[in-house]
Amino acid sequence: MRIVFWTAFWVFLLDQATKYLVVHMMDLRSLGSIDLWPPFINLRMAWNYGINFGILAGDDPLTRWVLIAVALVISGAVLWWVHSEPLGRWHRFAAGLLVGGALGNVIDRLIYGAVADFLNMSCCGISNPYAFNVADIAVFAGAFGMVLLPSGKKPS
Numbered sequence: 095m096r097i098v099f100w101t102a103f104w105v106f107l108l109d110q111a112t113k114y115l116v117v118h119m120m121d122l123r124s125l126g127s128i129d130l131w132p133p134f135i136n137l138r139m140a141w142n143y144g145i146n147f148g149i150l151a152g153d154d155p156l157t158r159w160v161l162i163a164v165a166l167v168i169s170g171a172v173l174w175w176v177h178s179e180p181l182g183r184w185h186r187f188a189a190g191l192l193v194g195g196a197l198g199n200v201i202d203r204l205i206y207g208a209v210a211d212f213l214n215m216s217c218c219g220i221s222n223p224y225a226f227n228v229a230d231i232a233v234f235a236g237a238f239g240m241v242l243l244p245s246g247k248k249p250s
Contacts, residue, residue, distance in 0.1 A: 101190025
């Protein structure tokens with residue numbers, strides 16, 4: 095479980111540090127956008143009240159608390175699964191990514207009422223309208239790893 099907790103800790107810390115840097119120190123919440131390396135990497139302030147791609151978006155307090163509860167339940171279920179199953183190192187690392195990212199977005203919902211998304215990437219003539227953050231990357235990579243990595247168990 096040590097791998098899970100340390101990975102979650104560092105992901106959570108990196109997520110919150112980048113959000114603080116971009117939202118507060120670089121004042122992206124007032125500026126709205128900063129072009130770093132157009133069109134490849136830009137900072138675009140987006141407050142996500144829902145889940146991915148604006149699904150369930152709306153500034154409804156009930157949605158906020160339901161999404162916090164869902165993230166906490168999923169994090170708890172992942173921790174229970176990793177604790178109760180003899181999973182390999184990469185599964186534990188993936189679980190840490192997922193839990194750290196989920197908790198990073200939970201903190202945003204508690205502090206701001208929404209998740210602070212700011213990374214925007216476009217390429218090759220395709221303009222991406224969506225923004226994301228470090229926690230989103232970690233949740234996606236963690237879920238991907240938890241599902242697709244081989245379990246190491248031998249079939250019976």
